[in-house]
Amino acid sequence: xxxxxxxxxxxxxxxxxxxxxxxxxxxxxxxxxxxxxxxxxxxxxxxxxxxxxxxxxxxxxxxxxxxxxxxxxxxxxxxxxxxxxxxxxxxxxxxxxxxxxxxxxxxxxxxxxxxxxxxxxxxxxxxxxxxxxxxxxxxxxxxxxxxxxxxxxxxxxxxxxxxxxxxxxxxxxxxxxxxxxxxxxxxxxxxxxxxxxxxxxxxxxxxxxxxxxxxxxxxxxxxxxxxxxxxxxxxxxxxxxxxxxxxxxxxxxxxxxxxxxxxxxxxxxxxxxxxxxxxxx
Amino acid sequence: xxxxxxxxxxxxxxxxxxxxxxxxxxxxxxxxxxxxxxxxxxxxxxxxxxxxxxxxxxxxxxxxxxxxxxxxxxxxxxxxxxxxxxxxxxxxxxxxxxxxxxxxxxxxxxxxxxxxxxxxxxxxxxxxxxxxxxxxxxxxxxxxxxxxxxxxxxxxxxxxxxxxxxxxxxxxxxxxxxxxxxxxxxxxxxxxxxxxxxxxxxxxxxxxxxxxxxxxxxxxxxxxxxxxxxxxxxxxxxxxxxxxxxxxxxxxxxxxxxxxxxxxxxxxxxxxxxxxxxxxxxxxxxxxxxxxxxxxxxxxxxxxxxxxxxxxxxxxxxxxxxxxxxxxxxxx
Numbered sequence: 001x002x003x004x005x006x007x008x009x010x011x012x013x014x015x016x017x018x019x020x021x022x023x024x025x026x027x028x029x030x031x032x033x034x035x036x037x038x039x040x041x042x043x044x045x046x047x048x049x050x051x052x053x054x055x056x057x058x059x060x061x062x063x064x065x066x067x068x069x070x071x072x073x074x075x076x077x078x079x080x081x082x083x084x085x086x087x088x089x090x091x092x093x094x095x096x097x098x099x100x101x102x103x104x105x106x107x108x109x110x111x112x113x114x115x116x117x118x119x120x121x122x123x124x125x126x127x128x129x130x131x132x133x134x135x136x137x138x139x140x141x142x143x144x145x146x147x148x149x150x151x152x153x154x155x156x157x158x159x160x161x162x163x164x165x166x167x168x169x170x171x172x173x174x175x176x177x178x179x180x181x182x183x184x185x186x187x188x189x190x191x192x193x194x195x196x197x198x199x200x201x202x203x204x205x206x207x208x209x210x211x212x213x214x215x216x217x218x219x220x221x222x223x224x225x226x227x228x229x230x231x232x233x234x235x236x237x238x239x240x241x242x243x244x245x246x247x248x249x250x251x252x253x254x255x256x257x258x259x260x261x262x263x264x265x266x267x268x269x270x271x272x273x274x275x276x277x278x279x280x281x
Numbered sequence: 282x283x284x285x286x287x288x289x290x291x292x293x294x295x296x297x298x299x300x301x302x303x304x305x306x307x308x309x310x311x312x313x314x315x316x317x318x319x320x321x322x323x324x325x326x327x328x329x330x331x332x333x334x335x336x337x338x339x340x341x342x343x344x345x346x347x348x349x350x351x352x353x354x355x356x357x358x359x360x361x362x363x364x365x366x367x368x369x370x371x372x373x374x375x376x377x378x379x380x381x382x383x384x385x386x387x388x389x390x391x392x393x394x395x396x397x398x399x400x401x402x403x404x405x406x407x408x409x410x411x412x413x414x415x416x417x418x419x420x421x422x423x424x425x426x427x428x429x430x431x432x433x434x435x436x437x438x439x440x441x442x443x444x445x446x447x448x449x450x451x452x453x454x455x456x457x458x459x460x461x462x463x464x465x466x467x468x469x470x471x472x473x474x475x476x477x478x479x480x481x482x483x484x485x486x487x488x489x490x491x492x493x494x495x496x497x498x499x500x501x502x503x504x505x506x507x508x509x510x511x512x513x514x515x516x517x518x519x520x521x522x523x524x525x526x527x528x529x530x531x532x533x534x535x536x537x538x539x540x541x542x543x544x545x546x547x548x549x550x551x552x553x554x555x556x557x558x559x560x561x562x563x564x565x566x567x568x569x570x571x572x573x574x575x576x577x578x579x580x581x582x583x584x585x586x587x588x589x590x591x592x593x594x595x596x597x598x599x600x601x602x603x604x605x606x607x608x609x610x611x612x613x
Contacts, residue, residue, distance in 0.1 A: 011503035015398055021390030022407060025477070028470045029414050032425050039428075087321025095315075100322055107326045113524075113592030114332075114585060115531025117558045121565065121581040122332045125339040145332075148325060176307030178314030206418025209533040209558070213566040233420045233534075240424040241538060248428065255421045266416055 033259075040256025043249040053219055059246055063254055065221040069136070069230040070261075073215055074205050076140035076225065081147035082197055088148070089155025089193075094181055105156075108149035119145050120210035128214060136222070136229035139215030143204040150203065154196025158189040195273040202265035206258055208233035232258045336585060339578030342571060351579060357544040359569065364576035366583065368546050372554040373584070376461060376536060377529035379550070380468035381476075385522055387469075388477035396484040397492075397506050408481060415474040423538030426467045431458045431539065434466070439551060454549040459541035462550040467535045476525040479599070483517030484510065520598030527591045531584065533558040557584045 047062045054061035088108070092101045123142035128134055162185050170180040186193070211217075217234040218227075232254055239251035343351065347364060354365025391411060395404050439456045446452040487510050495505035511518070541553020542563055557580050568574045 007501050007504065011501035014503045015394070018390040018394035018398065021387045022394055025387055025391050025411050025414075025473060026407070029410060029417075031429065032417060032421070035425060035429050036421070084321050084324055087318050088325055091318035091322035094318070100319065104322045104325050107329045109596060110589055110592065111325070111329055113527050113531075113588055115533065115558055115588055117531065117533040117561050118336070118581045118585045118588075119332070121339065121561060121578055122335050124565065125335045125578065126331070129339075145328060148328075152325070176310050178307075178310045181314065202416065206420065208418070208420040209562055212562055216566065233418060236420045236424055237534065237538070240420075240427055251424055252428075255424050258418060259421055262416055262418060263413075 036252065036256045036259060039249075039252040041253075043253035044256065048250075048253055052221060056242070056244055056247070063230075063232070063235050063250065063257075065218065066230040066232045066235040066254065067257070068221060068223075069215070069218070070205065070232045072223065072225070073136050073139050073211070073229060073231055074143065074201060076137065077143035077147060077204060078197070078201055080140065081144035081200070082151055084144075085148045085151025085200070086155050086193060086197075089152040090159060090181065090186065092152070092156045093159035094185075104152075108152050111145065112149040112153070115209075116142075116146055116207050117209040117212075120212060120214060123210060123214045131226070133226075134214060134216040134228040135226045136215045137225040139211045139229070139231070140225070142210035142214055143207060146207065146210065147200045147204050150200040151193075151196055154199070155189075155193050158192030158196065159185055161192075162188050191273045195269040198265050198269035198272065202262045202269070205265065206233055206262050208237050212237075232261075333585075336578060336582045340575055340582045342575035343579040344575075346572070347576075347579075351576075352583060355544075355546070359564075359573045362570060362572045364572070364579075366557065366576075366580050368544050369555055369557045369560050369580060370583065371546055372461070372540070373530055373556040373558070373587075376465045376468055376540065376554070376556055377526055379462070379465035380472055380529045381522060381526060383466065383469035384473040384476055384525060388473045388521075388525075389480060389518065391473075392477050392480040392484055393506060393511070396481055397510065398502065408478070411474050411477055413474075414470065415478075419471070419532060419534040420538075422467050422471055422535035426463065426535060426539045427459075430467060431463050434463055443551070450548040451550045454547075454551055456551045457541060457553055459539050459553055460551050461540060461547070461554040464536045464540035464554070464556075465550075467539055468529050468532055471532060471535060472525040472528045475528050476521050479521035479524055480514070480518045483514045483521060483599070486517070487513045516598045520595045523591055523595035523598065527588050527595060530591060531558055531588050533562050537562045557581075 045062075047060065049062060049067065050064050051060070051062035052065055053063060088104055091098075092104055095101055119142045122145075123138045127138035127141060131138075166184060166188065167180055170184040171177070175184070211231050211234055215231055215234070216228040217238060218230045220230075222229050235254045236251050236258060239247040239254065242248075242251075343364060347354070351364065351366055352370055353367055355367045356363045356365045357368070358364070391407075395408055399407065435456060435458055439462070442452050443456065491509045491513050492505050495509035496502070500508060536556050537559040540556060540559055542555055542559060543553040544555055544560075545553075547554065561577050561581055561584075564573070565577050568577060
């Protein structure tokens, strides 16, 4: 009798500890988001989005060049990464018995676990070292490499969900395989592929490490891919580790903008796929 | 009627033996389609091979000069072109270990609570909210760590730890802001969502009969979890932890901003340290000599090998537990 009470007590204590774990796990998120909102919002202004940075020590200015730079770098990375990722994903799903499928899947897993800083070093030795100057393109290539395995795996998983009867129906109607794949299978999974792509874009938009010695950052507005270019994550890093009070305020504001972009992309991704599969994100 | 009609098409078939042009076109289309897809799929292994090759090429100079002693020696002197990465490797392993020490109990607690105990309406939302932590960019963690976490730790947790545990060498000495401990705490927050979501997937894959059997034998709900559910998912959970380790090893920005960046090994966790990723991030764009570049590329190479080994181990374990159901692989 006594033992039963003790056992039940132990059970309840453990459940209590687990509830505490949930609370402790949620606290950092709440703190980070409120700090960002409070400290970041106070430094946001119209100038912040439209003006160039001013020399250190002066007040005013903005991070327009970094916002434009992030759009260009991430856009270019997506142009490289999405077609390769989607293509490889379709290959792996449509030819599951192929040996290449096994290899590609395995390598994508390896790439997925590769630290982004290592990919940055690779982009440096491959592109920057040969060109002898920093370039936004090298940054985009590094980001694309981080993006490809993510896009590939979601594409593959999504296509695998398509029932075979749909394929058979299309083939029975006389569609060749490629049209079956493109206009029946891929089209059915389009929302899923869009979701995977948006999530991957959200991931790389905040990446800093691969850009440190590829895109490098810049004080000026630049549209040239073979030149150094500013990017929001780099701005956050430089301003946060810099010595000026004014810079710190800008770092918070830039971080708020960054996280806003990341979350909007994430929410867009979830909307694209609809409510039924929220859990699989 | 129907039996009379059916022979007609059967006779029509053999009367047109040639493959129609549209079918031939389809065959070409199929071939072109497969070619494009194969190219995309092939590109990924080629890229990885290229990455390994470039890292090897980049670090050739340092490998030739230092060999394997590189990972055992501790001198890091760019002026004299002497490099040894032991403090970096040590710092990487120690910060990741400390991060897991904090993150694993928390994430397992959350994962078990969410799969076994939480009311149904709480499960999805809480998992989603904690998953949001994984979406926050590393550099934002660094920013928050510098301006919020470190000042708070310096004022509250660090002095308390020092007073309570000063008999241990880990909690002695002056309290710096940026330190091994601060970096480990931010790392713990960052890897927690990964460990949590993978172990949750693994726990969800445990068949209900396991729970029911334990409960039927008179176990309390906690006893059912600890005796029947967790052991069943053990290798998957270990896989989740190792996967978290893989994340922690390669994490760069937040660690760079919080660890203090000093090429030394200190006993005290309040002292600054360094990690492989942080050293690359800090020094690569400022390296002056070819040997310095090469040494940093060598560090990147070692880091790459380390994460590949760790991730491969994690995946093997998760595949093992999820074989057939593919639940584990989906979480990755």
